[in-house]
Amino acid sequence: MRLPYFPLSGGAPTATFKPLKAQASSNQEGEIIDKDIVFVAGSTGRVGSRTVRELLKLGFRVRAGVRRNQLAEALVQSVQQMKLDGEAGKPETQPISNLEIVTCDLEKKGSIIPAIGDASVIICSIGASEKEVFDVTGPYRIDYKATKNLIEAATLAKVNHFILVTSLGTNKIGFPASFLNLFWGVLIWKRKAEEALIASGIPYTIVRPGGMERPTDSFKETHNLVLAKEDTYFGGLVSNLQVAELIAFMAKNKRLSSYKVVEVIAKQTEPLKPLEELLGKIQPQREILGEYEVDSRPNVDSTSIATETFSRMTAPKARPLSPYFMYDDFKPPSSPTPSKAKASSKVTSSSASGD
Incomplete structure (x- = not known):
């Protein structure tokens, strides 16, 4: 579909010329x-x-x-x-x-x-x-x-x-x-x-x-x-x-x-x-081979790169074995491990109370 373009106005252009708004399609x-x-x-x-x-x-x-x-x-x-x-x-x-x-x-x-x-x-x-x-x-x-x-x-x-x-x-x-x-x-x-x-x-x-x-x-x-x-x-x-x-x-x-x-x-x-x-x-930075876009790298067979790219695009995704895979990133908070400094201080304090 050809869109409407500006018509050529007769005579010299003037400062009052008002362009029309063209309706473009998506x-x-x-x-x-x-x-x-x-x-x-x-x-x-x-x-x-x-x-x-x-x-x-x-x-x-x-x-x-x-x-x-x-x-x-x-x-x-x-x-x-x-x-x-x-x-x-x-x-x-x-x-x-x-x-x-x-x-x-x-x-x-x-x-x-x-x-x-x-x-x-x-x-x-x-x-x-x-x-x-x-x-x-x-x-x-x-x-x-x-x-x-x-x-x-x-x-x-x-x-x-x-x-x-x-x-x-x-x-x-x-x-x-x-x-x-x-x-x-x-x-x-x-x-x-x-x-x-x-x-x-x-x-x-x-x-x-x-x-x-x-x-x-x-x-x-x-x-x-x-x-x-x-x-x-x-x-x-x-x-x-x-x-x-x-x-x-x-x-x-x-x-x-x-x-x-x-x-x-x-x-x-x-x-x-x-x-x-x-x-x-x-x-x-890249070159076009047919419909595939391939990174241009020296000393590499472009055809094999395109084939590899296509294979990655069409390869089926592996299905998780566990039905709870969506919870893998959800981990309960763990209790903090006492540091050596705190442990030694407890020993020292208990020794002092024993005296």
Whole structure:
């Protein structure tokens, strides 16, 4: 079932444009996942909004999750201004027809699955607002709890790929991680979100970008991407646009990016390399063999691992011999054993009373 997308409005976009709330259906109702639909959480942020546009360039249909429709006005206007080259002999395509705005508050679990709908890929680039620096609960509520809510909903929706954007320095101690954690432990909560995603069983990619505050979109003209495995870098810079381009590429190349934790910065001295080459050098934490997910271990026959995994899944559980097995953990309290010190003191006192 194809959901309603934004119609192209005539003329130039205006600030009074009001996005409509799209009614998404739940995968729990028997909907088939559409491999061309991506749900983006944090779609109005600096990384998220650029990611939406990059996904549209690659031909995806994008479902942008926002807490309130009014927050999406700038995103809709920027997409309306996009023009993509069509095929030879055909007019330019209009990306706005492939954008859908859905209201979704990740702190309210009930709104998440309907917003995901039949999306096959989820991209999460949310984070506690830097403007609300005095909100002690921000990193816990947004970077961890809201992200965890989305992960749980994605598990129920049976999505095929979950891309999570966290931060360089996550899972590290020392500068600048210790400095960033002064913002109410933000990197600690981001790490907790990473752990929740890895434990969920969903094919995942975790992207840890360097600092994105200073570099503008033109940063890529002088600085080329560097990708590394987890816990490699302590610092570095990269632009929001470079991260967005990488995320969109990962969504398009699931097998190449799944089960990887990728740190990304950009260097002026680094030669320009294709993303396939950069990403291909990072080893996945797991690999997919057919429908079975298998830990990637060197010098081990993958087929035998898959067979072993299947055997464990299908082997019947041993039935306890005793009908009282549920009481095995229930033990009556035992009387304390007198210590030697107490025993010796009793002997001494009895000896004294005997005198």
